[in-house]
Amino acid sequence: MPLESLPSDLVSFDDQDGAVHLKVDDGLYPLEAVYAAAYVFIDRCYVLLDKPASGQTRVTLSAKKGTLAGDAARELVGEFSNELLSCAWRSQIARENRATIEAVTAQALSGARGAPSLEELEAFDFSDDAFEDPLGIAMSWEEKYAKKKGDPKATAPTPNDEAATSSVTKPEAGK
Amino acid sequence: MNLLQIRKPSTTFALPFKHRAIGKEKVLISNTEGSFLLLSHEEFRLFAEGTVPRGSEYWKRLAERNFIRGEENRDAMASQLRARKGFLSYGPNLHIVVVTLRCNETCVYCHASRANMDQVQTDMTKEIAEQTVDKILQTTNPHVTLEFQGGEPLVAFEVVKHIIDYALKQNEKAQKQLEFTMVSNLSLMDEEKVAYLVGKKVQICTSIDGPEHIHDKQRRLPQASAHQKATHWIKRINEEYARIGLDPTLYHVEALLTTTREALPQWKEIVDTYVSLGCKALFLRPVDPFGFADKTGHRIEYPRAEYMTFYRDAVDYMLELNKQGVQILERFAAIFLTKILGGEDPNFLDIRSPCGAGIGQIAYNYDGKIFTCDEGRMLHEMGDSTFLIGEVGETSYRELMGHETVRALAIASNLDAQPDCVNCTYQAYCGVCPVHNHKSQGTIFGRMRESTLCAVHKGIQDYLFEKLGSGDPAVVDIFKKWTTVRDRTHFLQSCAV
Amino acid sequence: MIELRFHRELYDGKSVDEALKIFGPHASFEQAEETAHWIVRLSAADGAREKRVAGELSNYALGLTIAAQAKKLGRAEKTTATAKQEAK
Numbered sequence A: 001m002p003l004e005s006l007p008s009d010l011v012s013f014d015d016q017d018g019a020v021h022l023k024v025d026d027g028l029y030p031l032e033a034v035y036a037a038a039y040v041f042i043d044r045c046y047v048l049l050d051k052p053a054s055g056q057t058r059v060t061l062s063a064k065k066g067t068l069a070g071d072a073a074r075e076l077v078g079e080f081s082n083e084l085l086s087c088a089w090r091s092q093i094a095r096e097n098r099a100t101i102e103a104v105t106a107q108a109l110s111g112a113r114g115a116p117s118l119e120e121l122e123a124f125d126f127s128d129d130a131f132e133d134p135l136g137i138a139m140s141w142e143e144k145y146a147k148k149k150g151d152p153k154a155t156a157p158t159p160n161d162e163a164a165t166s167s168v169t170k171p172e173a174g175k
Numbered sequence B: 001m002n003l004l005q006i007r008k009p010s011t012t013f014a015l016p017f018k019h020r021a022i023g024k025e026k027v028l029i030s031n032t033e034g035s036f037l038l039l040s041h042e043e044f045r046l047f048a049e050g051t052v053p054r055g056s057e058y059w060k061r062l063a064e065r066n067f068i069r070g071e072e073n074r075d076a077m078a079s080q081l082r083a084r085k086g087f088l089s090y091g092p093n094l095h096i097v098v099v100t101l102r103c104n105e106t107c108v109y110c111h112a113s114r115a116n117m118d119q120v121q122t123d124m125t126k127e128i129a130e131q132t133v134d135k136i137l138q139t140t141n142p143h144v145t146l147e148f149q150g151g152e153p154l155v156a157f158e159v160v161k162h163i164i165d166y167a168l169k170q171n172e173k174a175q176k177q178l179e180f181t182m183v184s185n186l187s188l189m190d191e192e193k194v195a196y197l198v199g200k201k202v203q204i205c206t207s208i209d210g211p212e213h214i215h216d217k218q219r220r221l222p223q224a225s226a227h228q229k230a231t232h233w234i235k236r237i238n239e240e241y242a243r244i245g246l247d248p249t250l251y252h253v254e255a256l257l258t259t260t261r262e263a264l265p266q267w268k269e270i271v272d273t274y275v276s277l278g279c280k281a282l283f284l285r286p287v288d289p290f291g292f293a294d295k296t297g298h299r300i301e302y303p304r305a306e307y308m309t310f311y312r313d314a315v316d317y318m319l320e321l322n323k324q325g326v327q328i329l330e331r332f333a334a335i336f337l338t339k340i341l342g343g344e345d346p347n348f349l350d351i352r353s354p355c356g357a358g359i360g361q362i363a364y365n366y367d368g369k370i371f372t373c374d375e376g377r378m379l380h381e382m383g384d385s386t387f388l389i390g391e392v393g394e395t396s397y398r399e400l401m402g403h404e405t406v407r408a409l410a411i412a413s414n415l416d417a418q419p420d421c422v423n424c425t426y427q428a429y430c431g432v433c434p435v436h437n438h439k440s441q442g443t444i445f446g447r448m449r450e451s452t453l454c455a456v457h458k459g460i461q462d463y464l465f466e467k468l469g470s471g472d473p474a475v476v477d478i479f480k481k482w483t484t485v486r487d488r489t490h491f492l493q494s495c496a497v
Numbered sequence C: 001m002i003e004l005r006f007h008r009e010l011y012d013g014k015s016v017d018e019a020l021k022i023f024g025p026h027a028s029f030e031q032a033e034e035t036a037h038w039i040v041r042l043s044a045a046d047g048a049r050e051k052r053v054a055g056e057l058s059n060y061a062l063g064l065t066i067a068a069q070a071k072k073l074g075r076a077e078k079t080t081a082t083a084k085q086e087a088k
């Protein structure tokens, strides 16, 4: 069903599943912006992405707890859209201003860290990985370090969790 | 007027600039290095259409401030930018040490996630205290401000003393310019403590929420008036600073306001209270979403438009008092004006780009845990350890500064990477708080259009530019004076007591 | 039973596998493949549990995918930067 004052061809609400769907035009929003916005919401919602047609991404958001009613769904998808716009614009700005951002960040960090001691130089890891994305620009910190709740590792239920109490058949996953 | 109303905008006359309508009469233009001009609509039209008569007085004003293409003085631009970003060359200078979480007062907006008085396990041990000092003195910054916070630091006064004595001894080797500050509600102060603190030149900061009836309602002290205690000790400590010959403009008790909903209509009483206490500065801080303020938010919060009305009324009144010879300044205004009129950054860590999280300040919890800032530590006390970057006995100084969270915050708070801010006329003077964004919007980057912090920053700068553009020379003179008052911003970093 | 469809252009296959391993003990799973999708059908003791495991599994797979993409992007940018450097 449509949600009040939101375009019904782009946003729809499934009240049975308690999920809200948003269609995103890939030409307007790059995938990295969709990922970045999705990540901001995974501590609050279950987020599923799909491609219903070429040039389009569909984002499905459903509440982690309780059911998602009309007003809450409208608010949620509205906030997601704002975040998506913000992420799309930010990734463009980051590309355009990359030199300035890197210069300021490098100066700030080197000014704060100071020169390494001899022991630190000795212990330094010169392997390739240590230099990958040194400013963490390619990958957002939230993606990497995450708000605790949003971290996929942190959200994975442990065997003591409620979900783990079910009698389960071990799947043959990961093939 | 806006650019859409310009008939033939020139694409070659002006260097990159941003513009914003200020009131009904003026348009503000500013550039990357923070030069600005307040223009009439007609002047703005000439500028945007590129038809300013060459050699005219107006043309010279624009050229001097690097607004005209081909006339720019690149050296001046570079040195202006360098002056504004001077803080980037050094590491953290503000080190907040939480010596205990225990507190004897209960405040409606308590930021610090306090513990009750019997929770002695939240006092810092001697060992952690010494490790903390050792870590602090490793900063690359030659200036170190060690700020005692809590809880209420006077509850763990022995720890405070131990840290001061140990730091002074260790600093004989480290040779930093070391200052101590303490953020206290003052209710546990006594003459012996005053003698020790003043003797060690500790600068003291407290909270005054306005007149007694508001203060005592918001800050509950069992069987006593928190306001009477605080005001008594403010006067007494100021006397003592003066008695030992310290410069009263540098050494006096600084007091801070936390603006709750109840305070909004009482702007005049609040200003009068501060003036009557002999305070020269008033910091009109809105409540923030950290600590208990979050839980009690529905009772004490308010829309930011209401805060801005309060702010304007209060500062208008302060300007009137200044015209009558009373010295009282507003801290937010002084911070922004120092950047706007003074061309330099007072290094207020919450309003700079990038912000001071990690690279400008560090918070050390009673248990040795280290955070990018005090706001990050408060979130940890509320169960969110996102901004935890190490432990005093384990993490090296360079590991702290190179921590990915520190790097991420440096990028997230860089206004050159922030939607909205990149187009904002106030970018050169402003700053964002990624911890505030994280708490209020779920992302360290934040969305400025929906940020209450941005609304406050924008609202205050709108007000200041309106006043600057009002043509009242007395106001401009007062504003200039506010930028020359010695920077005591180290007191003000998230200091809620 | 809930069916989850992970589009190949949006999800990294290894990440979906990894998520399945992690959530293996919490439901029973069936896997299938279509041209554009990896398909996971899962059943648990009751509907609420099924919904929760499906949601957590999707978030987990998405989180790992984003991490993998960012790593790739970092590498690509590094390679481009090196190539530019070498071309000078």
Ligand code: SF4
Binding pocket: B415, B420, B421, B424, B425, B426, B427, B430, B431, B432, B448, B453, B454, B455, B457, B458
């Ligand atoms: S935080 Fe707000 S006022 Fe400050 S530069 Fe950004 S958009 Fe402008």
